[in-house]
Amino acid sequence: MRELTGQQVVDAIRAETEKTLEALGGYVPTLAIVRVGENVPQLSYEKGAKKRMQNFGLDVKTFVFPEDVTPEVFFQRFREINADSAIDGVLLLKPLPEQLDVRRAEQMIDPEKDLDGISPVNIARVFAGEEAGFAPCTAEAVMETLRTYEVPVHGKRAVVVGRSLVVGRTLAMLLLRDNATVTICHTQTKDLKEECKKAEILAVAAGRAKLIDRDYVSAGCVILDVGINADENGNLCGDVNPEGLSDLAAALTPVPRGIGAVTTSVLAKHLVQAAARRLL
Template sequence: MITLKGAAVSAKIKEQVDTLLTDLKGKTPKLAIVRIGERPDDLSYERGALKKMESFGLMGESFAFPQDITDEAFKEEFAKINENPDIDGILVLRPLPKQIKEKDIEHMIDPGKDLDGISPENIARVFAGDDTGFAPCTAEAVVEVLKANEIALTGKRVAIVGRSMVVGRPLSMLMLKENATVTICHTRTENLKETCKNAQILVAAAGRARMVDGSYVGKDAIVVDVGINVDKDGKLCGDVDFDSLEGTASMATPVPGGVGAVTTAVLARHLVSAALKK
């Protein structure tokens, strides 16, 4: 089984970012990462994103708020970040706590700064096949990994486990744009394992640690793991039981070191693009 690592894909995206930066004539784009609480997966993603911005020659700043912040107080703080002319792009780490009306934040965010495609305007563009908006970074990263490894999507049977607006649904649109045949699976899918085994490309985006094992995977299938979980031992892991794929899958992405590294690279590219549009 070939391990599809994200480092090489990230390096290719950095070359694209370097080219875009020359058009900014010395301006350094700035990212704001907005986080509520101290969820381990959020902290892990934030660290990775800030490190990536620095390695790409960009600026990043974390805006962290307590878990129990009120909806009103958070909206006041978010408005300040949203309207700050020195900030070129915003990443909101989700899901937000229950007391925060997440839909309101999605409508509040400036679509031009919305690097992770949460605003209705950007999502509409993704579903319309319009490249002028920002797609969710993780969904875009999955396609980048496959393209960088010269894995053709045209005509391929793709199963996506997970139907969230963060990954599953927007990724299905990006896959359809590449002429793949897409099935979105979820907790109520009948014969889930059989549906997954029929796929030539299987994307795990369920948000459950090591849920997908070798019994979900067809012979020589390609498995892409977008999960970021922390197991009972405090170790970072994906939605796929990677070791169980040996002898079945032909290729698979690891966690860490797979899609996550590409997701933050896509975020960096979106940031520079946002700065250029300004």
């Protein structure tokens, strides 16, 4: 079984972005990270995003609001961040506290700066099969992995386990755009094992530790594990149990060192693309 690690994908994305940066003639794109409160997972993602931007030679500005910020203060400032010509892309960390309407924020974000594809405009573009907008970074990280490792998608039977808008459903649309035949499943799907066994490409984003084992996998299947969970011993694990897959699956993305490592690189790629669309 081939291990599809994220580092090779990250290197390919970096090489692509370096070419675009050269065309920008020394201009350094700037990302705005907007965070409310001190949510630990958000802080972790923010740290990783900052490090990746630095590695790609990009700038970051962080805008932090207290947990109890009023809607009036937050949305006024968010509007100003969106309109700032010195900012090329905006990353809004979610969830937001209950006093802030997340849908209002999603509708307010400038689609051309919406690097994680949360605005209704960009979601609509993805579902319409257009390439103009930005897809959610995690879903696109899966597609970048398939492209980098030259896994054929055209005409293949793909099964996506997970139906969230930012991963499962969006990923299904991206696979469909590349001419896969796609089935969307979830934890409530009847005969989930049998549905998964039909897959030549199996992408799992259900958010349930080790949900998928060898009983769900057909011979030669390429498995993309999007899950990040903690197992019974507190160790990081995915939605796929890799034990017993080495003689069955053709390839598997590990957790960690897999899709998660690619996601922030996609964010960097989107930032450079946003700047290029505005300036070139």
